[in-house]
Amino acid sequence: MEIFDFYRKDRWPHVFCPGCGNGAVMNCFYRAFNELGLELDKTAFVGGIGCSSRIPLYINSDALHTTHGRAIAFATGLKLAKPELKVVVFTGDGDLGAIGGNHFINGCRRNVDMTVICINNNIYGMTGGQASITTPHEFLSTTTPRGNKEYPFDLAEIAVAAGANYVARWTTRHVHELTKSIKAALQKKGFTFVEVVAQCPTNFGRRNRMADPTQMLEWMRESSIRRDKAKANAVDHVDLNLEGKITVGEFVDRNRECYEELIGVSKHG
Amino acid sequence: MEIFDFYRKDRWPHVFCPGCGNGAVMNCFYRAFNELGLELDKTAFVGGIGCSSRIPLYINSDALHTTHGRAIAFATGLKLAKPELKVVVFTGDGDLGAIGGNHFINGCRRNVDMTVICINNNIYGMTGGQASITTPHEFLSTTTPRGNKEYPFDLAEIAVAAGANYVARWTTRHVHELTKSIKAALQKKGFTFVEVVAQCPTNFGRRNRMADPTQMLEWMRESSIRRDKAKANAVDHVDLNLEGKITVGEFVDRNRECYEELIGVSKHG
Amino acid sequence: MKVAPGEFFLQGNEACVQGALASGVRFFAGYPITPSTEIAEGLAAKLDGKEGVFLQMEDEIACISAVIGASWGGVKSMTATSGPGFSLMQEAIGYAAMSETPIVIVDVMRGGPSTGQPTRASQGDVMQTRYGSHGDYQVIAFAPASVQEMFDLTVAAFNYSEKYRVPAFLLSDAEVGHMRGLLTIPDKLDIIGRKEKGIRRSDEAYDVPDELVRPFPVFGKGHRTMVTGMTHTDNSWIEPEDVKVHQELVKRLSEKVLRNRKDINKWELMCPGSKTMIVSYGSAALGAKEVAASDDKVGLLRLKSLWPFPEEPIAEVARNCDRILVSEMNLGMMYSEIKRVALENGCKKVELLSKIGGDPPTPSEFRHKLREMGVI
Amino acid sequence: MKVAPGEFFLQGNEACVQGALASGVRFFAGYPITPSTEIAEGLAAKLDGKEGVFLQMEDEIACISAVIGASWGGVKSMTATSGPGFSLMQEAIGYAAMSETPIVIVDVMRGGPSTGQPTRASQGDVMQTRYGSHGDYQVIAFAPASVQEMFDLTVAAFNYSEKYRVPAFLLSDAEVGHMRGLLTIPDKLDIIGRKEKGIRRSDEAYDVPDELVRPFPVFGKGHRTMVTGMTHTDNSWIEPEDVKVHQELVKRLSEKVLRNRKDINKWELMCPGSKTMIVSYGSAALGAKEVAASDDKVGLLRLKSLWPFPEEPIAEVARNCDRILVSEMNLGMMYSEIKRVALENGCKKVELLSKIGGDPPTPSEFRHKLREMGVI
Amino acid sequence: MKPVIDPKFCKACNICVYICPKKCYSKGSGIGETGYFTAVVSAAEKCYNHNREGKLLCELCILSCPDQAISWHEETEEEKKK
Amino acid sequence: MKPVIDPKFCKACNICVYICPKKCYSKGSGIGETGYFTAVVSAAEKCYNHNREGKLLCELCILSCPDQAISWHEETEEEKKK
Amino acid sequence: MDSQVRFSGFGGQGVILMGIVLARAAALYDRRVGGDGKEVRKSAIQTQSYGPSARGGHSKCDVKISDAEMLYPFVEVPDYLVIMSQQAYAKYIQERKPDTKIIIDPDLVFDRPKGDVYHISATTAAEETVGTRIVANVVMLGAFREISDIVSLESLERALLESVPKPTHDLNRSALKLGAKLASEAVEKRSKG
Amino acid sequence: MDSQVRFSGFGGQGVILMGIVLARAAALYDRRVGGDGKEVRKSAIQTQSYGPSARGGHSKCDVKISDAEMLYPFVEVPDYLVIMSQQAYAKYIQERKPDTKIIIDPDLVFDRPKGDVYHISATTAAEETVGTRIVANVVMLGAFREISDIVSLESLERALLESVPKPTHDLNRSALKLGAKLASEAVEKRSKG
Ligand SMILES: Cc1ncc(C[n+]2csc(CCOP(=O)(O)OP(=O)(O)O)c2C)c(N)n1
Ligand SMILES: Cc1ncc(C[n+]2csc(CCOP(=O)(O)OP(=O)(O)O)c2C)c(N)n1
Ligand code: SF4
Ligand code: SF4
Ligand code: SF4
Ligand code: SF4
Ligand code: SF4
Ligand code: SF4
Numbered sequence A, B: 001m002e003i004f005d006f007y008r009k010d011r012w013p014h015v016f017c018p019g020c021g022n023g024a025v026m027n028c029f030y031r032a033f034n035e036l037g038l039e040l041d042k043t044a045f046v047g048g049i050g051c052s053s054r055i056p057l058y059i060n061s062d063a064l065h066t067t068h069g070r071a072i073a074f075a076t077g078l079k080l081a082k083p084e085l086k087v088v089v090f091t092g093d094g095d096l097g098a099i100g101g102n103h104f105i106n107g108c109r110r111n112v113d114m115t116v117i118c119i120n121n122n123i124y125g126m127t128g129g130q131a132s133i134t135t136p137h138e139f140l141s142t143t144t145p146r147g148n149k150e151y152p153f154d155l156a157e158i159a160v161a162a163g164a165n166y167v168a169r170w171t172t173r174h175v176h177e178l179t180k181s182i183k184a185a186l187q188k189k190g191f192t193f194v195e196v197v198a199q200c201p202t203n204f205g206r207r208n209r210m211a212d213p214t215q216m217l218e219w220m221r222e223s224s225i226r227r228d229k230a231k232a233n234a235v236d237h238v239d240l241n242l243e244g245k246i247t248v249g250e251f252v253d254r255n256r257e258c259y260e261e262l263i264g265v266s267k268h269g
Numbered sequence C, D: 001m002k003v004a005p006g007e008f009f010l011q012g013n014e015a016c017v018q019g020a021l022a023s024g025v026r027f028f029a030g031y032p033i034t035p036s037t038e039i040a041e042g043l044a045a046k047l048d049g050k051e052g053v054f055l056q057m058e059d060e061i062a063c064i065s066a067v068i069g070a071s072w073g074g075v076k077s078m079t080a081t082s083g084p085g086f087s088l089m090q091e092a093i094g095y096a097a098m099s100e101t102p103i104v105i106v107d108v109m110r111g112g113p114s115t116g117q118p119t120r121a122s123q124g125d126v127m128q129t130r131y132g133s134h135g136d137y138q139v140i141a142f143a144p145a146s147v148q149e150m151f152d153l154t155v156a157a158f159n160y161s162e163k164y165r166v167p168a169f170l171l172s173d174a175e176v177g178h179m180r181g182l183l184t185i186p187d188k189l190d191i192i193g194r195k196e197k198g199i200r201r202s203d204e205a206y207d208v209p210d211e212l213v214r215p216f217p218v219f220g221k222g223h224r225t226m227v228t229g230m231t232h233t234d235n236s237w238i239e240p241e242d243v244k245v246h247q248e249l250v251k252r253l254s255e256k257v258l259r260n261r262k263d264i265n266k267w268e269l270m271c272p273g274s275k276t277m278i279v280s281y282g283s284a285a286l287g288a289k290e291v292a293a294s295d296d297k298v299g300l301l302r303l304k305s306l307w308p309f310p311e312e313p314i315a316e317v318a319r320n321c322d323r324i325l326v327s328e329m330n331l332g333m334m335y336s337e338i339k340r341v342a343l344e345n346g347c348k349k350v351e352l353l354s355k356i357g358g359d360p361p362t363p364s365e366f367r368h369k370l371r372e373m374g375v376i
Numbered sequence E, F: 001m002k003p004v005i006d007p008k009f010c011k012a013c014n015i016c017v018y019i020c021p022k023k024c025y026s027k028g029s030g031i032g033e034t035g036y037f038t039a040v041v042s043a044a045e046k047c048y049n050h051n052r053e054g055k056l057l058c059e060l061c062i063l064s065c066p067d068q069a070i071s072w073h074e075e076t077e078e079e080k081k082k
Numbered sequence G, H: 001m002d003s004q005v006r007f008s009g010f011g012g013q014g015v016i017l018m019g020i021v022l023a024r025a026a027a028l029y030d031r032r033v034g035g036d037g038k039e040v041r042k043s044a045i046q047t048q049s050y051g052p053s054a055r056g057g058h059s060k061c062d063v064k065i066s067d068a069e070m071l072y073p074f075v076e077v078p079d080y081l082v083i084m085s086q087q088a089y090a091k092y093i094q095e096r097k098p099d100t101k102i103i104i105d106p107d108l109v110f111d112r113p114k115g116d117v118y119h120i121s122a123t124t125a126a127e128e129t130v131g132t133r134i135v136a137n138v139v140m141l142g143a144f145r146e147i148s149d150i151v152s153l154e155s156l157e158r159a160l161l162e163s164v165p166k167p168t169h170d171l172n173r174s175a176l177k178l179g180a181k182l183a184s185e186a187v188e189k190r191s192k193g
């Protein structure tokens, strides 16, 4: 399958800004999906509301573009009603981690079989650059004109604590590692979570002296630190947040039984 | 201050069932509050909706009995509007961890100065015994007539991952330890969280062969394991949930700056 | 799951469970709330994963979201709640309307606003059902007044939801939901199935004029469906800035419900010729039934469906009577709509018997009011 | 925080920020949403912790909850949102009504239902404002039609919210919110402060009859206040099963707003004697202004407040004209209410100019409609 | 000091009976004012705090009683002798 | 194989220029069809995949291009000689 | 003709069950053959006052039984008022007609109402005779049936046994009989006294 | 009398700013003393088409200026139509009157409309003369003012400088002047041609 069998070419060029990180994630996702030989007609894509959440509408498959923050809840119903479908959620840091935080942690806990890809651009892109729950401390946004005083969530660590079967985080500066983790996530049963720190040059970069998307890629390269190394240095993730680092790597890979197995849901075609 | 200076004696006997764990938590809270010499008129109590969330109405102080799940959000506004108040939230496993999960994790992250006491009775007491996000695997409830197939949250671990300054869990079988942790929580600045596993004989015990409250206390005694021991045995918390253990102890004690300090909120009397 | 025909002594909420099962419900997501919880509990016992899924979720928003998601998986799906949960569901209800997703929502009404009276009956959510979500949309809502109607109108809600691809509501209340009485399940029931794209059946759903209701493209069948709550064209591409696209879409969503009022609306008429007519629904109408049965100066129009607003039966009644007494367990919500229609149709005296606090108006209270009005 | 008097060229949403600051807002919690975001952004710049707190929260439910909490801390507090966020706030809005918490909510309306048209204007939330939460309650809502009114009516919303201890709304829309124009901030503004328990001031708030509005017991002042969304007695003890307590409470909550309609309602009247009157509000009324100014066969009643429903000015207009043309940017929401009042007052021709999709009706469209009606 | 049960508050859960390491409490047998078989202090003299001044020891009963039905009282001269 | 940029899709972010370890890309200078200064493949012959068959190497550019504007194409005979 | 019955007591006594069993018996089983040879059905509706959870306090359960189709299913003023606690007495004694039959458990209700009153020591009798006060409600139900004769013993027993766990069937049958006995004694005593 | 102005182009060109500056100038500063010695005020409203975020595509900004109180503030059909991209041309060219003055940047608009058209090469001129195409919008604004004379140069400049960062004031002033120059040339050319 060529990339434009997978994506709806008639909608190109897509709506995302020049240099937006969403596109790189789309490339890696297509690559992983294709290399695994998965089928579009046996897969459904679900998104919330946000730039990142619009990706499902560009994929040549069934797409459920839902309400802000609730993608995982919609996906849960869809999956349990039609268990033979593979279900993939595309979401953003705001959609998943701010308004959708509760469905996120409960998704991890309930362990319904689905893969959730969160494009964390550290900002609300769609609405024009307000701080999100992952905007780093002291960074600027339209709602933090004096620098963000809050500290960010570590979404991947929370997913671990909440019980997801597979958790990884990479940046768009790690396209190969990212592709590999998406593959791992798609292959594993249960709730799997891949977070991608990605550039939003328009609404995050511009206000933080990184208007050029390549500056953002460079920032991600410099800030990334492998999770095993970070753990070895015994810094807890909250402290890491304080330092503005981005821990990357696979965070957990375990095999809790998924919810469908636990309730013995049968495939009603 | 005698206990019935602290509580509204004219409302006694309270509405809670015979043997309900809420009462023990009330005793320990009063004890901690009193021993620290805190003042009722400088403290406000906030609750959501649920048996546990009704405790604020019994305290001889300002009480905000809110909507289901939102107590922390209400408390956040109250505290930031009147920073000289000490703010304490009473909540339940359903109120805090199910419908209120998002405000819980964001409360931990934002680190507004407040103490949250969650009475985790593993069930929705008020509505008559439906499963909650902490009902142990395979336990019975009115909505899990074949045993609960989901696995429970570990609220305390999530609070750690989300960034709370102080996190402890005890059961009502640990009244002295609990009192000590409540004291520690009340003394520390920032978001502090004390989870108490407590008996609901009416709606949890009755359906799980522990109709007698003392059977429930005995169950808690048997299932409890100190967190340091558990950690030494290298079992991760999700695995612990699988085994039906209750890890108890202090989970974290750190000193992240609280939100008020970070934004430099001034006390406007 | 099959439901056995026969006679049963059940609670209203249990009859609703039976109605859902009889309609073929395959997915239920719920969050406990008094006085609706028995519906969740009943379905938890029945939907064991094999024949359908029962899911208790983290909150009501998750529930209705999952219910909509499940419907796109092609199964009949449903949730049940009461006031506070109903309020939380409003955003997603608008999404269901906009995305034309067939779902059923039961609201067992209790006293509001806010936490109010969790265990007492009210009819305070009837306008919320119509207007609770932002923007223009229409819904279908039924108001049962007995155990039997908890069953019958649950089935109706499922049927019309499928037929018109619209969220349908069962607006019950704490009295009807908790009342126990006889339920007769007939041998044969008319059940309308999903109006599925690519499958033509001689199904009643296909009676609906096609320019208003589109066939439903179930996920996973190669339709490559796009579903969205944004303004979209007929092939589902989002066009959030296009005035025309928005007008066509939103007007069609309303029209498909409003133009089919005759098909949807249901009511009971007692002593239709009377010069004084009571118009009421649900629990509030029960005292009126007794009055209308015993006094031939007074008739009753009992609405079994509230939305789309039953203009025609009310107009008919208004044209033929001198005065109308509206009775509801709120401060007068349907009253203003009914009054408008009555005035348009030449009936100038429209009065209100409003009763809140949990107890339905009694026959004595009706008689007292009618006496005040000089009717009896 | 003081607001400097003078003339400014600002966006509608920025004028709202100025109005809030002028009213003494000390707490704002918001969640970004188009087209209201500039209000949050404007207050983020001003409320820096010292003179007040700006908080961006995890969702709209958290925002309005925190806003209510802050109000109990004794400060003026506010949030701003649009349709989807407004829907999510409905449960807490009912709580604010039930607990009699003064708060201000701005809804900059966009096209719905659901995600709809995020950047386009509509008036689709006017009924939701009245009926969006479960149960019986009344609110106060203003509908600005200019940059200046974004300021003036924000101040009015704060004032009436404090005076009657009721949630008050500013129902703006994407056009008025984003329009830029002149704002004049006067030297002196009438600002109503918290009607605080234990403090008697010669404040306007105290004009309110005491049997309807109670003084507000700010937290932390030794009142040992109990606040609850459950049915409660006057000393705030919960009585969720008591019929009488519920009736008294809920009726009082409604009455305190309804009985003070004269004080609250605001409107503009152009060519009042005309035989044809347009009744409209917000953006939808702007085209009508031009028509009414240029054609003396046509007058205009422009409602600046929508709730409590302005019965009196509409009745007055209806009594003196032959026909009414209602214009709104929805499918006809206020229309039915207006029609009812018109009919009651002898005006039998009530027509609707409804326009959705984002653009307010133009003067030409008004003229076209009036021509169709045979008026001009 | 001795523990005393307030029969107006006790709901007869018998947690005191279970929790007291010294077996000072026993189940009640007669119906109390509230319709419950309230527990009774049957052996106050076994309590750690019997005839003790200053900071109280143990207190498991008081901290565990869900209904705030137990409180400390001075012993009578007679009781002190036990 | 050689990378080719589709000027209908390229939005001139220059990520390819930044990311390519072999400096195969350079910034564009003329305005493209879409109004952007689309990037250009200025040194395809330096690519790891120049004159290579089978599994492609590196691919940082293709995976990183936000607009799916880069794709692989057969080289012409002439290009192969470079 | 309608019969309106109210059972009241405190939470945990099984007052609700009494009403459910009575209504169930009337609705499903108590059908006689009428003069025209057709089955004559009763309609019966049970309603209740529903407090938060199972926390003591008073509890109320109403049953309305009608020979015709049920129109208004709620009890306005009861024809029969069964009271099993002092709290319930205080709360519900006012709502009665002059001819309302009142049945109390004199060991749990301390006040003594005037009027058409039957004293049935259901709780004590249950404990003493069948060995457990758990079935005091069934004893009272048996007594109520004997006094009211609204439904037949057979249909009441059938409805009862459907509503309780199998192993307790004998116990419940005995309790029902015991109630009937207490009632006849009470009636006798009244007619004598 | 009302003047209706529409600026259009693509996102990022600063089309919105043009409208804001014009409206601001008219509303706040462009006040003349009338015949009666009193200050005569204009009222001015700026509105815009507001797409999702800053993602290219077309962009539109309307200004309506009135000598009296503003009643209807939206532009129905513009008196002046300024177009700075081909996309915007395609979208907005239809909405005009026979006498609408059209001002285009001929280097960015490829079609050539008929009617009262002015060609202002604002983008090229900005790059070549003041050294950056960033101020092409200001150049165009200067040209527009020169052609329309709706507001005075002084008030426009004042409003402009209030809306841009201090360090760019000189640049912006030059751009405005450059626009005026281009406009006089264009007018001259037209009158000749
Ligand atoms: C209930 C609700 N609140 C707010 C919004 C407005 N909104 C749309 S997208 C968005 C933020 C999206 O942020 P994120 O998920 O990080 O996506 P991004 O655009 O950054 O990819 C918001 C707040 C909405 N649509 N619905
Ligand atoms: C929005 C909303 N949904 C549901 C309810 C019903 N409700 C009341 S309390 C409660 C559960 C309380 O459980 P928990 O917080 O664990 O408290 P507990 O009673 O067990 O102490 C629920 C679901 C409600 N009041 N509001
Ligand atoms: S706003 Fe940010 S996230 Fe959205 S498309 Fe533009 S660059 Fe991407
Ligand atoms: S239901 Fe459970 S939690 Fe509630 S009061 Fe009773 S025992 Fe306590
Ligand atoms: S613990 Fe308290 S309530 Fe329980 S039996 Fe003992 S004294 Fe009574
Ligand atoms: S203090 Fe300890 S020893 Fe004494 S009565 Fe209480 S539990 Fe028993
Ligand atoms: S990365 Fe892609 S979009 Fe960006 S400049 Fe290169 S080819 Fe163009
Ligand atoms: S594959 Fe690698 S070396 Fe070749 S062009 Fe792309 S980035 Fe450069």
Ligand SMILES: [Mg+2]
Pocket (backbone or CB within 6 Å): A050, A092, A093, A094, A119, A120, A121, A122, A123, A124, A125, A132
């Ligand atoms: Mg984002």
Ligand SMILES: [Mg+2]
Pocket (backbone or CB within 6 Å): B050, B092, B093, B094, B119, B120, B121, B122, B123, B124, B125, B132
């Ligand atoms: Mg609980």
